Amino acid sequence: MSDVAISARRLSPGTKAVLGIFARYGTIIGLLAMIVTFSILSPHAFPTVNNFTNVLNQASLAMIIAGGLTLAVVVGELDLSIGFAASLHGILITGLVVHDKLPIPLAVVIVIALGAVIGLVNGFIVTKVKVNSVIATLGVGTILTGLAFAYSAGVPIVAGVPEAFLQLSLGRWLFGIPNNIIVMILVLGGLWLLVERTPLGQEIQAVGGNAVAARLAGVNVDRIKILGFVISGMCAALTGILLASRLGSGTASAADSYLLTAFAAVFLGSATLRDGEFHVLGTLVGALIIAFGFNGLNIFGAPTFSQYVLQGAILIIAVGMASLGRSLAER
Amino acid sequence: MQTAFTRGAPQQAAPMTTPFLVAHDIAKAFGGAQALKGVSLDIAPGEIHGLVGANGAGKSTFIRILAGLNHPDAGRIEIDGHSQQIATPQRATELGMSFIHQELAFVPGMTVLQNIMLGVPKKSRFGLTDWRAIARDVAPIARRVGISAPLNASVKGLSTAEIWLINICRALVRKARLIVMDEPTASLAASEAERLFAIVRDLSASGVAVLYISHRLDEILNLCSRVSVFRDGRSVAELAGKGLNRPALVEAIVGGTIRDLQRTATARPRGDVVMEASNLTRAPKVRGVSLKLHAGEVLGIGGLVGAGRTELARLLFGADRPDSGEMRLADRPYQPASPAGAVRAGLGLIPEERRAEALFLSKSIAFNLGIANLDKIVHSRYLPLLNRSARTAMAGEMIRSLSIKARNASTPVGRLSGGNQQKVAIGRWLQRTPKVLILDEPTRGVDIGARGEIHRLIRQQAESGMAVLVISSEPDELPDLCDRVLVMAEGRIVRELTGQAVSRKAIVEASYVDPQALMEDHPA
Numbered sequence: 001m002s003d004v005a006i007s008a009r010r011l012s013p014g015t016k017a018v019l020g021i022f023a024r025y026g027t028i029i030g031l032l033a034m035i036v037t038f039s040i041l042s043p044h045a046f047p048t049v050n051n052f053t054n055v056l057n058q059a060s061l062a063m064i065i066a067g068g069l070t071l072a073v074v075v076g077e078l079d080l081s082i083g084f085a086a087s088l089h090g091i092l093i094t095g096l097v098v099h100d101k102l103p104i105p106l107a108v109v110i111v112i113a114l115g116a117v118i119g120l121v122n123g124f125i126v127t128k129v130k131v132n133s134v135i136a137t138l139g140v141g142t143i144l145t146g147l148a149f150a151y152s153a154g155v156p157i158v159a160g161v162p163e164a165f166l167q168l169s170l171g172r173w174l175f176g177i178p179n180n181i182i183v184m185i186l187v188l189g190g191l192w193l194l195v196e197r198t199p200l201g202q203e204i205q206a207v208g209g210n211a212v213a214a215r216l217a218g219v220n221v222d223r224i225k226i227l228g229f230v231i232s233g234m235c236a237a238l239t240g241i242l243l244a245s246r247l248g249s250g251t252a253s254a255a256d257s258y259l260l261t262a263f264a265a266v267f268l269g270s271a272t273l274r275d276g277e278f279h280v281l282g283t284l285v286g287a288l289i290i291a292f293g294f295n296g297l298n299i300f301g302a303p304t305f306s307q308y309v310l311q312g313a314i315l316i317i318a319v320g321m322a323s324l325g326r327s328l329a330e331r
Numbered sequence: 332m333q334t335a336f337t338r339g340a341p342q343q344a345a346p347m348t349t350p351f352l353v354a355h356d357i358a359k360a361f362g363g364a365q366a367l368k369g370v371s372l373d374i375a376p377g378e379i380h381g382l383v384g385a386n387g388a389g390k391s392t393f394i395r396i397l398a399g400l401n402h403p404d405a406g407r408i409e410i411d412g413h414s415q416q417i418a419t420p421q422r423a424t425e426l427g428m429s430f431i432h433q434e435l436a437f438v439p440g441m442t443v444l445q446n447i448m449l450g451v452p453k454k455s456r457f458g459l460t461d462w463r464a465i466a467r468d469v470a471p472i473a474r475r476v477g478i479s480a481p482l483n484a485s486v487k488g489l490s491t492a493e494i495w496l497i498n499i500c501r502a503l504v505r506k507a508r509l510i511v512m513d514e515p516t517a518s519l520a521a522s523e524a525e526r527l528f529a530i531v532r533d534l535s536a537s538g539v540a541v542l543y544i545s546h547r548l549d550e551i552l553n554l555c556s557r558v559s560v561f562r563d564g565r566s567v568a569e570l571a572g573k574g575l576n577r578p579a580l581v582e583a584i585v586g587g588t589i590r591d592l593q594r595t596a597t598a599r600p601r602g603d604v605v606m607e608a609s610n611l612t613r614a615p616k617v618r619g620v621s622l623k624l625h626a627g628e629v630l631g632i633g634g635l636v637g638a639g640r641t642e643l644a645r646l647l648f649g650a651d652r653p654d655s656g657e658m659r660l661a662d663r664p665y666q667p668a669s670p671a672g673a674v675r676a677g678l679g680l681i682p683e684e685r686r687a688e689a690l691f692l693s694k695s696i697a698f699n700l701g702i703a704n705l706d707k708i709v710h711s712r713y714l715p716l717l718n719r720s721a722r723t724a725m726a727g728e729m730i731r732s733l734s735i736k737a738r739n740a741s742t743p744v745g746r747l748s749g750g751n752q753q754k755v756a757i758g759r760w761l762q763r764t765p766k767v768l769i770l771d772e773p774t775r776g777v778d779i780g781a782r783g784e785i786h787r788l789i790r791q792q793a794e795s796g797m798a799v800l801v802i803s804s805e806p807d808e809l810p811d812l813c814d815r816v817l818v819m820a821e822g823r824i825v826r827e828l829t830g831q832a833v834s835r836k837a838i839v840e841a842s843y844v845d846p847q848a849l850m851e852d853h854p855a
Contacts, residue, residue, distance in 0.1 A: 197717050197719075198715060199706070199708070199717055201717070202698065202702055202717065209692075213687070215650070215669070216670050216682055216688055216689065217674075217689075218670050218703055219671065
């Protein structure tokens, strides 16, 4: 009986190779298949420069915050504070610009610095006080939500938002490319360069790969982990700022849902190209899958609930298939 | 030395009675490694039976078989004269055997009584555990073994000795007829140990047999009436009566017939002292260690597993901080706050567990070699990017010079064999030409060919002027490799061997030295 079961599971080398390829390229194949399918089903609405620009523009904010989160998970930690932090940042920048009449560049610098400080606090609690990162960042995130309500007294800031502030997100630059996309490309490009092409990035990957070995190889593990949280915090600030500009208002929970999207993108990314490792390029692919999936469903007028069902299902299917494919290919 | 306990007349194993346990020619292999090649021993009811042997002699495997955790490939086990298969730990308990491991089993959040009853079937009333009735039954047993804490007290804050008593009590509640004790005094103070011996004797007098496993030969000599010695997976001797003495035990553990190989490492002129430690202490594993490490020498640290050697290496490398003591490196005070500081000061460590502590298994050889040499693989000060071609070239050079068997520099380290993985772990430091290189068990899990290559490599480094410290539990490794050997026991350096005095036998013998006695002999 058991012999039969075992021999049934023994795979030919060819099958193994296919599974191995699928484990690595499955998400990219899935993304392309989705784009092709939507293009065939809706040749006039979906495959247009306008629609693609629109999708990217929409997805840029999620991509930036997910890019930051990637750094936190690359060093082996989770950052659950990012969504709440981004909400606080959004309401804070609106307040600084509308109420305090600060020049916009100064307000942006202040808010991004605050993002770095939040990351520093997260990193300190995790590495020095040695609190599990899930608990630490959930606690910090909850406090930030409280601060956001305290700052706004629960009332969204809507009136008196200057046009220049709205242009941060709504404006277009080179060849009419939306600012959001340009910022996203700069951020993800910078993060990719940092992780993949700098000595510091080698240390970041080492800490995520095996923190004990990294320490014994002379890497300052705590410093690298704190850096991961700081970058995650700064990216959350950037997303918060751009969201407030796009909405033209500051609301105390506007960016909370970015947490789930960012995690979905990051974990989808871990199933891309590399075997279960987090990386910036993977996160980009993950975010694109979610963005195009939502867009396609929108075009076909699918109800809102189905989009969430789709996001959850894609995440589990993609990560699950990659994981299964890997373990079958290695058997 | 004050005699810790007087030697009572050992109970003679009555030849008339059926032995409680007979193990006959037990063999067990794990993968290709033959852990047990054929061990036999018998234990009479109420006997205190000693079991000794060097690391890897097969003691643990034998106990795991008795406990039903592993199943023998061959051999026979009899309990009360009946052949038995011990398929599960539950079966071992039913047959009347209890096991007290070095790591004591207890749950910190529970009471003394709950801990005593851990895993024991409990009386119940109306489907609820009847703790009151249980307490009534357990109380006399707890009194007998001398548990002073109330049964309903939390075990939090109890000493190791009291936790140990709880484990004994659990064995008695289960009506154990044989209690197997693995290194019971390893973490006990002298006075606590004495109490333990009294209890062991009391158990024996009441008819409970004890299989007593220890590296401390004095305890064995004082407690046990018979001692079985394991070596290389075989039971090589059973000593009792007049034949049971210290020299005979050491002889049996080391193996008198094995002649030491001609030493290949001959004392060469050594350079200045590079590293010095004085009175280095980190309780409880490292106690007052002083050593001098010279340029151009290979210094070995021998001793048993648990003697504090790895912990000493971690102190030298800044992975842990000492409680007290001083270190000097190249005639300057040396106080590394972290391994990063030690690396900057010119040290390198190849840790014991290379897969868990040294390597990034999913990453390439180039990544694994580069991680300790990032300053060497950056484009320039003005372009602080990774120079990947320099990294690949560096890795290629290492692969050639250490003859690492891999397709190329981008092969993941996890795909390499143990020996080649170890070469990567060593190669990481060679680029830096450290002043001091520390290798903890450098050839563990490495095939014989790679072992020779790694040894040659280590010698080469010393010849080029590096100071090399090698920790090894493999009996033949240190005499092969080292100019000088320090032997550690229970956190202290108990012997220094130089020149022709470095031999397998001398190292093993010194490993069993009782450091307490040594200190009495030579008061500081």
